Amino acid sequence: EVQLVESGGGLVQPGRSLKLSCAASGFTFSNYYMAWVRQAPKKGLEWVATISTSGSRTYYPDSVKGRFTISRDNAKSSLYLQMNSLKSEDTATYYCARRGQQGFAYWGQGTLVTVSS
């Protein structure tokens, strides 16, 4: 059974950093692109980052480019999101998702990040 379990969320002050993790199991992690998608409270979905199978290619929207870094450790079947210079508008539930030819077929349960002083 495919499982994606996020961790690392919490309350953080504006301008500070936070690192999210996603532990994957039930599939060959190194064979899939992975992504982070977020959802601000009572708002819609926003794609945040994607990483290639080897980690050599990464993609971001302008809203987080230069502040967020997606990475992966295929040996540990783990995905990460390093978030720096956090802003109040980064407050959201962050989902880890597996990207395949059929779309984002698997999602984690999400981890809440609250940026507030």
Added chain:
Amino acid sequence: DIVMTQSPTSMSISVGDRVTMNCKASQNVGSNVDWYQQKTGQSPKLLIYKASNRYTGVPDRFTGSGSGTDFTFTISNMQAEDLAVYYCMQSNSYPYTFGAGTKLELK
């Protein structure tokens, strides 16, 4: 960036209704549109990929169609468990972009 304009924003429906919602891309995205369902308090769930392909295990009352810039998602026989917010997303080019969602509510 490609803007996905989803309509309507919300719909009041009854069980058994045929429900149709639309997504319009600001530029040609081919068939690279997925549809996701999100129930309250849950993670999104993939229903349709590449515009018209039903994902494994998704009931056949859910269908998608379209290509280029205009896409349609239909629930042929609305069930109570289908109450949710539905999102389209284009994956033709980065940055991937979602529509704002269509919320289905009971009449």
